[in-house]
Amino acid sequence: MMFLKIALYLILAPLIGGLLSGIDRKISARFQGRQGPPLLQPFYDLFKLFEKQALVVNGVQDFFVGGYFVFILFTGCLFFVGGDLLLVCFALTLAEVFLMMAACSANSPYSAMGSQRELLQMMAYEPMLLLTAIGFYIATGSFMVDDIAKSSVSPIAYLPGMFFGFLYILTIKFRKSPFDISTSHHAHQEMVKGITTELSGNILALVELAVWYEDVLLLGIVGLFIVNMQWWSFLIAAVVCLFAYILETFVDNLFPRVKWNSMLKSTWLVTLIAGGVNLLILTLVH
Amino acid sequence: MNFLENPSFSYIMLCAFRMKMRGNKFKGETVVIMEMIATLMVFPFLAALLIACAKPGKLRDGLIFCSSIVIVATVLLLCINVLQGGKTQSYLMETQMLDRIFLIAELGLMGLVFYYGIRYKRYYILLLSAAGTLPVVWMEFAGRGAQGGDHIVVDYLTLIMCLVVGVVGSLICVYAIGYIKDYHKHHTEYKDRSSFFLSMLFVFMGAMFGLIFSSNLTWIYFFWEVTTFCSFLLIGYTQTEEAINNSFRALWMNLLGGLGFACAILYSSMALHIANLQDLVAAAANNKAVIIPVTLLAFAAMTKSAQMPFSRWLLGAMVAPTPTSALLHSATMVKAGVYLLIRLSPALYGNLAGVMVTSIGGFTFFAASLLAISQSDGKKVLAYSTISNLGLIAACAGVGLHQAVWAAILLLVFHAVSKSLLFVSVGAVENITGSRNIEDMHGLIVRLPKLAFVMIVGICGMFLAPFGMLISKWAALKAFVDSKSVWLVLFLIFGSASTLFYWGKWLGKLVAVIHRSAQLKDTVRKSEKGSIYTLTFLVIALCISFPVFSNIFVEPFLSQTFHDTIGAIISSSDLNVMLLMLCMIVILPVTVRLLTFGKANKRVISYMAGVNEGDDRTFVDSFGHEKSMYLANWYMDDYFGEKKLLKPSLVLASAIMTILMIIVIGGAI
Numbered sequence: 001m002m003f004l005k006i007a008l009y010l011i012l013a014p015l016i017g018g019l020l021s022g023i024d025r026k027i028s029a030r031f032q033g034r035q036g037p038p039l040l041q042p043f044y045d046l047f048k049l050f051e052k053q054a055l056v057v058n059g060v061q062d063f064f065v066g067g068y069f070v071f072i073l074f075t076g077c078l079f080f081v082g083g084d085l086l087l088v089c090f091a092l093t094l095a096e097v098f099l100m101m102a103a104c105s106a107n108s109p110y111s112a113m114g115s116q117r118e119l120l121q122m123m124a125y126e127p128m129l130l131l132t133a134i135g136f137y138i139a140t141g142s143f144m145v146d147d148i149a150k151s152s153v154s155p156i157a158y159l160p161g162m163f164f165g166f167l168y169i170l171t172i173k174f175r176k177s178p179f180d181i182s183t184s185h186h187a188h189q190e191m192v193k194g195i196t197t198e199l200s201g202n203i204l205a206l207v208e209l210a211v212w213y214e215d216v217l218l219l220g221i222v223g224l225f226i227v228n229m230q231w232w233s234f235l236i237a238a239v240v241c242l243f244a245y246i247l248e249t250f251v252d253n254l255f256p257r258v259k260w261n262s263m264l265k266s267t268w269l270v271t272l273i274a275g276g277v278n279l280l281i282l283t284l285v286h
Numbered sequence: 287m288n289f290l291e292n293p294s295f296s297y298i299m300l301c302a303f304r305m306k307m308r309g310n311k312f313k314g315e316t317v318v319i320m321e322m323i324a325t326l327m328v329f330p331f332l333a334a335l336l337i338a339c340a341k342p343g344k345l346r347d348g349l350i351f352c353s354s355i356v357i358v359a360t361v362l363l364l365c366i367n368v369l370q371g372g373k374t375q376s377y378l379m380e381t382q383m384l385d386r387i388f389l390i391a392e393l394g395l396m397g398l399v400f401y402y403g404i405r406y407k408r409y410y411i412l413l414l415s416a417a418g419t420l421p422v423v424w425m426e427f428a429g430r431g432a433q434g435g436d437h438i439v440v441d442y443l444t445l446i447m448c449l450v451v452g453v454v455g456s457l458i459c460v461y462a463i464g465y466i467k468d469y470h471k472h473h474t475e476y477k478d479r480s481s482f483f484l485s486m487l488f489v490f491m492g493a494m495f496g497l498i499f500s501s502n503l504t505w506i507y508f509f510w511e512v513t514t515f516c517s518f519l520l521i522g523y524t525q526t527e528e529a530i531n532n533s534f535r536a537l538w539m540n541l542l543g544g545l546g547f548a549c550a551i552l553y554s555s556m557a558l559h560i561a562n563l564q565d566l567v568a569a570a571a572n573n574k575a576v577i578i579p580v581t582l583l584a585f586a587a588m589t590k591s592a593q594m595p596f597s598r599w600l601l602g603a604m605v606a607p608t609p610t611s612a613l614l615h616s617a618t619m620v621k622a623g624v625y626l627l628i629r630l631s632p633a634l635y636g637n638l639a640g641v642m643v644t645s646i647g648g649f650t651f652f653a654a655s656l657l658a659i660s661q662s663d664g665k666k667v668l669a670y671s672t673i674s675n676l677g678l679i680a681a682c683a684g685v686g687l688h689q690a691v692w693a694a695i696l697l698l699v700f701h702a703v704s705k706s707l708l709f710v711s712v713g714a715v716e717n718i719t720g721s722r723n724i725e726d727m728h729g730l731i732v733r734l735p736k737l738a739f740v741m742i743v744g745i746c747g748m749f750l751a752p753f754g755m756l757i758s759k760w761a762a763l764k765a766f767v768d769s770k771s772v773w774l775v776l777f778l779i780f781g782s783a784s785t786l787f788y789w790g791k792w793l794g795k796l797v798a799v800i801h802r803s804a805q806l807k808d809t810v811r812k813s814e815k816g817s818i819y820t821l822t823f824l825v826i827a828l829c830i831s832f833p834v835f836s837n838i839f840v841e842p843f844l845s846q847t848f849h850d851t852i853g854a855i856i857s858s859s860d861l862n863v864m865l866l867m868l869c870m871i872v873i874l875p876v877t878v879r880l881l882t883f884g885k886a887n888k889r890v891i892s893y894m895a896g897v898n899e900g901d902d903r904t905f906v907d908s909f910g911h912e913k914s915m916y917l918a919n920w921y922m923d924d925y926f927g928e929k930k931l932l933k934p935s936l937v938l939a940s941a942i943m944t945i946l947m948i949i950v951i952g953g954a955i
Contacts, residue, residue: 053885053888054887054888055888055889056887056888056890057799057801057889057890057891057892057902058889059799060731060797062882062887063874063875063878064797065878066874066877066878066881066882067871067874067878069881070870070874070877070881071867071870074867074870078863083859083860083863084857084859084860084863086760086763087751087860087863090752090756090760091751091867093750093751093786094750094751094752094867097750097790097793100790100793101793101794103794104793104794104795104797104798105731105797105798105799106798106892107729107798107799107800107801107892107917108892108893108894108902109892109894109917110893111892112794112917115794116791116919116920119786119787119791119794119920120787120920122783122786122790123783123784123786124783126786127776127779127782127783130779130782131775131779134763134767134779137767138767192893192895197893198892198893201887202882202885203882203887206882261925271780272776276772276776279772279775279776280772283770283772
């Protein structure tokens with residue numbers, strides 16, 4: 001069963017992730033009055049990237065990117081086989097640190113700037129991520145994803161504030177405007193491609209693929225808010241995930257990028273108010 | 287300027303112990319254990335005396351090395367012996383003569399403080415020292431002190447502390463042999479008093495052993511003051527103006543804590559007739575008034591552990607040579623404070639004294655980790671990180687629940703090992719490159735690959751899964767959630783996020799690969815290398831073997847203290863997952879080969895918008911001149927700088943501490 005789940009995740013996640021990315025690009029294009037690329041364009045891009053030779057600036061970059069890729073997959077597997085949610089957060093952090101180190105090792109101005117911004121993003125979203133895990137624990141009595149998914153009432157009933165807070169940090173995690181400050185889908189002027197500036201060819205392809213895996217993992221957490229022991233709750237969860245993704249696309253197109261300080265302040269404030277108050281009430285009631 | 291008091295004192299103590307041993311008829315095994323305890327309490331002082339007299343040279347180095355081996359061996363033997371016995375053992379019921387000797391030594395110590403206070407014209411020191419020492423001495427001589435109770439207790443916590451002090455402390459002493467030579471080579475402006483310095487390290491260890499074996503409050507107080515005085519001497523080692531100022535700051539803050547300790551002794555002895563620590567904690571359940579000495583002791587512990595508002599002395603302590611900082615931060619001094627808090631933890635559960643400790647600890651964890659962001663001096667970052675982690679340990683102890691104290695003890699152990707590793711490696715880098723600034727560590731992985739690797743292990747050990755500190759933070763988080771402490775949970779999650787930021791950017795600096803940079807000549811001495819690699823090994827070994835460590839030492843202590851047993855705090859499936867992560871990191875190079883199979887990478891220079899000058903070190907500026915590139919980390923001084931945050935944090939912490947102490951003590955009276 002466990003191996004089946006892992007296999008399913010490893011095969012399906014990139015398909016879903018790529019497809020979502022295609023939808024994202026299509027919607028964004030329509031926003032801007034363009035036709036947009038075909039739905040499967042992200043896959044074509046990825047295959048092409050894998051074909052290409054990588055240009056590297058040193059010998060350790062591919063090592064760190066490999067670490068990032070492996071640990072993102074590991075984290076996803078851990079989540080979908082029903083592991084400990086806190087450990088999922090910690091493993092995700094480890095993966096991100098690998099990506100940050102890959103950028104730092106390049107000793108290039110743009111990727112160095114991207115790496116500092118990436119760290120700042122991690123600092124911004126980490127509290128809310130941990131708080132979400134804690135929220136699930138208090139609401140359902142367990143940190144294990146398996147047990148949470150079998151609760152009698154959907155956790156969102158207890159965790160509306162946390163849900164909002166999580167959607168807020170999802171913008172950072174999906175690298176969407178207004179919080180796409182460390183890198184983004186579009187090469188921005190002042191930071192080129194930020195953290196991925198010095199990555200190319202098949203190494204960049206690994207990063208792209210890892211991002212799809214990560215997106216599915218994050219949507220999995222969104223879904224976890226919705227699911228309960230009834231089978232149909234999984235369908236609702238899937239719909240909610242799709243809506244959450246499209247919502248992020250809308251946000252991406254509607255808001256201009258902000259500076260790092262507004263991102264940090266607003267995220268911590270949302271965490272404190274939406275997450276903290278939710279936690280406080282939950283602790284008092286339970 | 288030799289420290290004459292200690293050697294003579296230790297000799298007397300040794301004789302007294304021997305006499306005691308002959309007088310009492312102990313059974314075989316007990317005598318062995320008692321002998322070993324006596325050795326640990328006395329031997330470091332004797333070693334210190336010999337080292338102080340020795341001339342710098344091979345003989346002295348050999349002496350330090352052998353003494354360290356003796357200490358480590360005795361600690362290990364003691365652990366084995368006590369574990370075989372399997373229960374808490376206590377010794378020395380009647381010790382009037384020893385008590386007297388302690389009091390005289392106490393007065394001698396006060397005399398030394400007076401000497402320094404007058405010599406450097408800091409008269410407030412005299413007042414603080416006298417106010418702490420004299421009443422206790424008076425009480426004991428007037429015979430008004432409580433009698434009875436054990437004077438020496440050995441339980442599992444004692445063993446854990448023994449291992450930390452003995453093993454980590456000895457490794458730092460060995461490291462100091464090589465370090466101090468290079469230190470004086472680079473700093474010819476300071477007088478070479480290295481024999482004094484090295485002997486002080488051993489005095490410090492001896493005092494720590496005394497502190498953790500003692501159960502009698504007056505005895506603990508004496509050793510407590512010895513560590514205070516030792517740290518004062520070590521911080522002032524270079525005798526520059528800054529060093530002297532900082533050493534006096536450390537002295538007054540810790541003497542203030544000592545004053546609190548003295549008040550606790552007076553109250554518990556005269557009003558409650560309790561003379562020892564274990565009895566005091568046991569009495570807390572039935573007697574409301576016990577909360578007064580407990581609060582005062584907690585106050586003393588928090589000054590020693592550099593909790594806000596007393597954090598500034600530990601930051602000042604980094605003017606001293608690196609082994610001092612390593613010893614103060616990891617194995618001794620600050621750990622004495624949290625050790626006392628852990629001992630007190632059952633008495634802190636569910637009362638206002640506990641609230642005081644948790645709120646100060648939690649706040650310190652958060653504030654110190656924010657402050658660390660703005661620092662670029664390697665040792666200062668380490669200092670803030672120490673303060674912050676001690677805050678977390680204090681908070682865990684203050685919660686006073688089984689699993690919170692589990693987290694506290696493991697934090698203490700992991701922190702001791704990782705932090706000493708970081709200090710010694712920063713010290714080694716400083717001796718080679720002449721700088722301990724994190725900015726200057728840019729590209730260390732190429733210039734000093736071995737030290738950079740060691741440092742990376744140390745840093746990962748501080749904050750990343752699957753390494754040590756994270757495991758204990760995880761347990762702490764669970765304990766806070768279970769005890770429904772919303773504020774602590776919030777402090778912990780925001781503090782962890784800031785921790786991630788400052789360690790992350792340090793890691794980034796280390797792994798940068800700069801074009802055309804060459805390896806530096808590695809001049810790390812043999813003794814330093816030995817200690818650095820042993821510590822590295824310990825960090826990794828502990829992260830694999832901590833469940834075993836927990837089963838042998840921590841769990842038995844906790845079930846004794848809390849009279850219950852709880853299931854595994856980190857479940858075995860999670861442990862397996864973490865072990866898997868560790869394996870994955872180890873085999874990562876192979877995995878990466880497989881992932882990028884069949885593609886030969888092409889080397890290029892990094893992208894600089896097309897204005898590179900042939901490599902990634904220089905570029906053409908807007909005037910057409912060549913300019914060298916410099917990549918700095920973010921420090922965000924406007925947001926997290928000391929100017930901005932330090933004062934408000936200190937004021938807030940002082941307010942919390944004062945108000946809660948007044949409420950607790952006032953309420954109990």
